[in-house]
Amino acid sequence: MLSRRSQRPPSIFDQPFKEDNETRLLLIGGTGQGKSSTGNTILRYRAFQAFGGGQSVTKSYKIGYAKIKERWVKIVDVPGFADTEESTAAGQNNLVSNELAKVSEQFPKGFNALLMVLSYKDRLTCEKQNFVRSALRHFGASLLKSYGVLVLTHGDAVIRDFGPSATLKQAVGSGFGQVANICGGRCVVFNNATDNENTKQFQVNKLLDVVDNMQTSGSRTLKLGR
Numbered sequence: 001m002l003s004r005r006s007q008r009p010p011s012i013f014d015q016p017f018k019e020d021n022e023t024r025l026l027l028i029g030g031t032g033q034g035k036s037s038t039g040n041t042i043l044r045y046r047a048f049q050a051f052g053g054g055q056s057v058t059k060s061y062k063i064g065y066a067k068i069k070e071r072w073v074k075i076v077d078v079p080g081f082a083d084t085e086e087s088t089a090a091g092q093n094n095l096v097s098n099e100l101a102k103v104s105e106q107f108p109k110g111f112n113a114l115l116m117v118l119s120y121k122d123r124l125t126c127e128k129q130n131f132v133r134s135a136l137r138h139f140g141a142s143l144l145k146s147y148g149v150l151v152l153t154h155g156d157a158v159i160r161d162f163g164p165s166a167t168l169k170q171a172v173g174s175g176f177g178q179v180a181n182i183c184g185g186r187c188v189v190f191n192n193a194t195d196n197e198n199t200k201q202f203q204v205n206k207l208l209d210v211v212d213n214m215q216t217s218g219s220r221t222l223k224l225g226r
Helices: 035-043 088-106 126-139 141-147 155-162 168-172 177-182 197-216
Strands: 022-029 062-068 071-077 113-119 148-153 187-189
Touching: 022 035, 022 197, 035 062, 035 071, 035 113, 035 148, 035 197, 088 126, 113 126, 113 141, 113 177, 113 197, 126 141, 126 177, 141 148, 141 177, 148 155, 148 168, 148 177, 148 197, 155 168, 168 187, 187 197
Parallel strands: 022 071, 022 113, 113 148, 148 187
Antiparallel strands: 062 071
């Protein structure tokens, strides 16, 4: 029997694309932060290429979707933002800008949330700070405040540092408080490497709860380039 992670994605003919029953999420992150792996964890199959290392795997935006608890969740994974201040960063950021422009055209109704993915490991390094600055330049502080959700990956490292009763407050307090504030105080922790099905489900449910609360609090959909 195939594992959930290796199951084939749902057929496009199975997807109703009903706006009132669809949650659209935009994934952003720097190189090696676990962005694409987070998308795979949410959808429960390998929708996006994800490898460890210092080179960005995603070269153009990709779309993945799955039905989760009677709703369709659609995720768009864009290339990783540059996390250096070197001249080569300009080319990568131009690539991201071009891909976001294409995404804007394909998704005129926008997104329910923007997931800003950072690895908890090594705390808030200079590379991670450069990524946050790039995100602020691309989207603006107001947009991130309204639609951003900070996703801290490598949740296993949080447990390593604080024990099995580790709290979200402890994780955010380890140097990520300012980034969480940029995202309106919204944050979740993901362990993309876990094999525990209950943990996987809890993570996804928590994230979707955060996104749903954003909608009920009056946030409209995030429209790129507006």
